[in-house]
Amino acid sequence: MRATWVAEMAGLRPSKRRHKLETDVELKLIPVMSLLVVLVPMLLQTAVFEQLAAVQLNLPSADDVAYNPEPTPQESGDSVSVAITYSGFRILSSKDTLKKVPRLADGSYDMDGFGEALAEVKKSFKSQEAIILLIEDGVLYDDIIHTMDTCRPLFPGISLAPGLQLPVEGEGGG
């Protein structure tokens, strides 16, 4: 007994364990495959490719009106508004027209030109955050959203208002 042990320690006898160097392992991939075949269609079905976002509208609430009954002359003097008309953009202060950006030749609104013009206007209205969009009736929703996108980095407080004609009763700042 003891002799065998000593012999083993000395490595005189090969281990009984098999040293099988070349293994012939076949991964069983078929179950994985079935799993994937189930998972992929399920995820494809629930996949959301178009993410929704929201554009918050600032409606004047009854509380606001009570709190701030009328803009001070300073505030109204500094206000900037953009008229979106059929002929193009017009950037207005409370006193006069600051800039005009006509439509492009193909009939679309010149968003780049408008962005540049607005950035220029922003220089003289540094502290002003609010802007009013005066929109004519026939202007398309898509153009309004894009105009809001252009305004947002410079003037985050965007309000909508009906066009240059007399504001409709009760419509408010939108």
Place this chain on the structure above:
Amino acid sequence: MTLNVTSMIDIFTIILVFLLKSYSAEGHLIQIAESISLPVSESQEEIHPAVSVGFNGDALYVDGKLLIDDIVPYIESDEMLIEPLYVVLSESASRLQAVAEINEAVDFTGEIILQGDRKVPFRLLKKIIYTAGEAQYVNQSLAVFKE
């Protein structure tokens, strides 16, 4: 003979990772009618589930259900209020307010989501904004697609 599926698994694994990445447990919480194609905006604001009003140049939907199937007369009329929409919205507003009174966990915030087709004129939009405002839905947001 064994089927050589390793490369197929490669493909599927990549697709799986990609899909899991775009997987959102929320999905579309608000329903959008098929015929409405929302405009695309840079806005990153998240959308919260709320009462939704969908509209295109022909029809108007409330919570995905058709309410007005011919909206043209409403666009053309000088009346700011869209009567059927006002009726439905003020009804749901009063229902929500009643719930909010009983259940403290519920608050009536007057949230509403306007889903407009990109080809809708402002004339219709302002009427809907006005009508929803009249029906006590003052916390309005416009639904858009993220860029």
